[in-house]
Amino acid sequence: MKIINLDHNSSRPLLPEVKAAMVTAIERDYHNPASQHQEGERAAAALEDARESVARLLNCANPKEIVFTSGGTESVNHAVKGAALANAEKGKHIVISNIEHNAVIRSARRLQSMGFKVTSVPVDAQGRVDPQAVAKAVTGETVLVSIMHSNNETGTIQPIEEIARLTREKKIVLHTDAVDSVGVVPMDVQALGVDLLSFAANSFHGPAGVGGLYIRRGTRVFPLLEGGVQEHNKRAGSENLIGIIGAGAAARETLAHLPQWSHHTLALKRRLLDRLPAAVDEVIVNTHPEHSLPNLVSLSLRYIEGESVMLMLDDEGFAVSTRSACATGSLRASHVLTAIGLDHADAQGTLVISFGKDNTEEDVDRFLEALRRTVATLRNMSPLYRKATNGSA
Amino acid sequence: MYSKTVMEHFRNPRNVGVIEDADGVGEVGNPLCGDMMTIYLRIADERIADIKFQTFGCGSAIAVSSMLTEMAKGKPLAEAKRITNRDVAAALEGLPKNKLHCSNLGADALQLAIQNYEDRRDGRVRPAAVPAEKHAHEHGDKCYCPYCDVETKKGATSCDACHADLLEAH
Known part of the structure; x- marks a missing residue:
């Protein structure tokens, strides 16, 4: 059975151009880019070529x-x-905000144990950070603001430009976790005004295990990994050159096709949202109607649990993501979904559907049919649904 | 991640449904990860003549409910009372460690349903059930850190291995 991928924000498949670039890279037997002999220079040139491609995708000054x-x-x-x-x-x-990815939250927690104070700014019911709340949270002691560009569970896009105006004025470093945005929406680090921006290559059809950090020139950041002077002394360790070459190829393709991909997935997202009410009732749409990723829909199916939904849809041939506590292994409702005001039971029934460039309208229609069947089956066995419908189910 | 038996029961759950005017009803719910199960019993000659379940929960919660009802169906009450959560997990060829924690509540629901039947039979009135708040490790099960999977002390507030905060997980 062909599986329809509706889970692109977990990883996007390698493009043929990316595979070709990586295979070529393997065959070229690149040496270590840090070596100063001719073979090293050849590898360094390939590395810098990839860096330029990625820098163009983000519109870096350098x-x-x-x-x-x-x-x-x-x-x-x-x-x-x-x-x-x-x-x-x-x-x-x-x-930080209270809907950040655990990479931010746990890094902040680690800093707390080292004597830092952390303020977590809440979001509104639609999952957006209010720049005024950030303005109120910063103090004379604040050295870093970290607000994600878009949220991986709701797709909501944050007002980073407005927050950047504030942090620039106060000379506070601004980081944005743009892992779910780069490759989905156009990204311009200069227009955004951020100092630091995190991204991952598998979000834009590059290989997993490769990512990058944009560090605006002049921003004070210690290396996480200490050792050699690779990556301009900011990240020690021999580079994953084959992966990076793949990321470079992925960046070039993404830059060339992103408007058309976004346009395509937005049409699929609208089709899904338009037709959803006819397929299932008692569903909460968590996705911001205006400020959200063009390819992502977050739904909470009431009275049923997300992992069961995901497993049944998998049997029907659809790969989706769920944010239920059971599936994520956290044993508690998602902090993002409770932050936007969902109660714990409703949060349990959350699916995240993320379209990619190769999905079709037929995928959407067949998915809705499968979803209708799945929801009916699970609600039929749900004691919560029975209670909600006064025993008539 | 799940055994073949778990997936088979998840895909084809046995005894789903409700018994109207059941002789005994047992309901358990875990407020932490949201699994809830209701067991309905029809008793004839102190034997489980029929059993149905409704479950809100993950794949293993549904498989546990299904397996439990298969194990209990037709059994004399005295025998059914001896079914434990561990027996159900074993019959399913094991559950992931963290699922033992929250979704393996089928036998608890069964025991409550039997108790409910016996109360009705003997005319006992029992205050609203507290066991709904019970957690798996109160039954002697082991506790595992939900983050790194290392066994933790019961009631520990942080994991000795990875230092994760377990206050909310407990």
């Missing part, structure tokens, strides 16, 4: 502002811990 890492998680850890520690002499306070 390719040197890109540091390659092992992925989004490392980038975020590098940004949050590196910026906080490098600026600790100015103060030991950081501001």
Whole structure:
């Protein structure tokens, strides 16, 4: 059975151009880019070529502002811990939001254990951070603000430009975790006004295990990994050159096709949202009607649990993501979904559907049919549904 | 991540439904991860003549309910009372450790349903059930850190292995 991928924000498949670039890279037997002999120089040239491609995708002023890492998680850890520690002499306070990815939350928690104070700004019912709330949270001691560009569970896009105006004025480092945005919406680090931006190559059809951190020139950040002077002394360790070359190819393709991909997935998202009410009732749409990723829909199916829904849809040939506590292994309702006001039971029934460039209208229609059957089966066995319908179910 | 038996019961759950005017009803719910199960019993000659379940929960919660009803169906009450959560997990060829924690509540629901039947039979009135708040490790099960999977002390507030905060998980 062909599985329809509706889980693109977990990983996007490698493009043929990316595979070709990586295979070629393997066959070229690149040496270590840090070596100064001719073979090393050849590898360094390939590395810098990839860096330029990625820098163009983000519209960096200078390719040197890109540091390659092992992925989004490392980038975020590098940004949050590196910026906080490098600026600790100015103060030991950081501001995050209460819907950040655990990479940010746990990095902040680690800093707390090292004497930093952390303020977590709440979001509104639609999952947006109010820049005024950030303005109120910052103090004379604040050295870092870290607010995600878009949320991985709701798709809500945050007002980063407005927050950047504030942090620039106060000379506070601003990091944005853009792992779910790069490759989905156009990204311009200069227009955004951020100092640090984390991204992952598998969000834009590159290989998993490669990512990067944009570090605006002049921003004080300690390395997370200490050792050699690779990556302009910002990230020690021999680079994953084959992966990085794949990321470079992915960046070039994404930059060339992103408007058309976004347009396509937005049409699929609208089709899904338009037709959803006819397929299932008692469903909460968590996705912001205006400020959200063009390819992502977050739904909470009331009275049923997300992992069961995901497993049944998998049997029907659809790969989706769920945010139920059981599936994520956290044993509690998602902090993002409770932050936007969902109660714990409703949060349990949350599916995240993320379209990719190769999905079709037929995928949407067949998915809705499968969803209708799945929801009916699970509600039929749900004691919560029976109670909600006064025993008539 | 699940055994073949778990997936088979999840895909084809036995005894789903409600017994109207049941002789005994047992309901358990875990407020932490949201699994809830209701067991309905029809008793004839002190034997489980029929059993149905309704479950809100993950794949293993549904498989546990299904397996439990198969194990209990037709059994004399004295025998059914001896079914434990561990027996159900074993019959399913095991459950992931963290699922033992929250979704393996079928036998608890069965025991409550039997108790409910016996109360009605003997005319006992029992205050609203407290066991709904019970947690798996109160039954002697082991506790595991939900983050790193290392066994933790019961009631520990943080994991010795990875230092994760377990206050909310408990």
